[in-house]
Amino acid sequence: MSNNNNDTSPSTPQAMRAWVYTSTRGGIEKNIQLIDNAPLPFHPPLPNDAILVKVHYSALNPADYKFPELGLPMRALIPTPASPGMDFSGVVAQVGDAVAASFRVGDNVFGRIPPSKHGSLGEYVCAHLDGCAAVPEGVSLQDASCIGTAAQTAYQCIAPNVKEGDKVFVNGGSGGTGTFGIQIAKALGCHVTTSCSGKNAELCRSLGADEIIDYTAENVSQVLKAKGQVYQLVVDNVGTPSDLYKAADHFLRPEGKFVQIGGEFSLTNITTIMSRQFLPSFLGGGKRKWQYLVTNNTHADLEQIAKWMSEGKVKAIIDEVFQYEDAPKAFEKLRKGRTRGKIVIKCST
Structure with missing residues (x-):
């Protein structure tokens, strides 16, 4: 039987919660707003090669505010309103046919999406095989969220x-x-x-x-x-x-x-x-x-790092975990440039 999740189904959400910005004047942390009716990161049906992930954790990187704050050049590539964030971990909500052999609904996964209009501070992200991997046994979603970038x-x-x-x-x-x-x-x-x-x-x-x-x-x-x-x-x-x-x-x-x-x-x-x-x-x-170096999403690289993490050879150093509603405070701390390891935002449970 075909595992075709490309058809719109009752389980397909119609909108999502997301932190969005339309301006970065004075710093992204002063501009992002939490809304409940943000558009999904895809127009149903789900693309054949995509994985829809419900985000549980998002780890921040300096590029998450530096790119949006570049102004008009970046605005041409990422039109606003947009959500920041690249790194994520969470649970697979839907799977396109082309990646159904690699992922199933309910799998714990992590990864990275390139800077885009629909970043990882949204309730869902639309990932692809090169930027997504399974969370191995013994590794938490919180720690896995730090790997992507x-x-x-x-x-x-x-x-x-x-x-x-x-x-x-x-x-x-x-x-x-x-x-x-x-x-x-x-x-x-x-x-x-x-x-x-x-x-x-x-x-x-x-x-x-x-x-x-x-x-x-x-x-x-x-x-x-x-x-x-x-x-x-x-x-x-x-x-x-x-x-x-x-x-x-x-x-x-x-x-x-x-x-x-x-x-x-x-x-x-x-x-x-x-x-x-x-x-x-x-x-x-x-x-x-x-x-x-410009980072390229590579499935095999993500898998190798996660394997080392499961073996105890590599661990995530987390400076602080912020609640979803406190995302602006997370950006404020990140901007100070004194972070030991990673700053993580808990997006859902």
């Missing part, structure tokens, strides 16, 4: 670029991507050095970091240069110090790579990024391979 980004920075025994430097080890990056590098058998403030040093050590550089007390670039060309990979989660890439000529192996995933959305930062990629070293560039 931060853990997947860390994995895609590290896994393709190292082998067992390599030395990795994670710049900014106590944030969402950094906490996952330390653990993923260790799961792959690497030696990990990370930077963080002194108050977060013990957290980073507990995640497996072999060496800590306290950026509040030491010059990160100088400490690394003193070690010599020993690192195979640098993952820069924060974009500072500004001379880190140029200094990498001294501590990154000739065949090594510098991967940038963090930094402010500003003209100055864009100029810096461009100089790193195209300028010769005497004009401010560097000699090492450099990449600005």
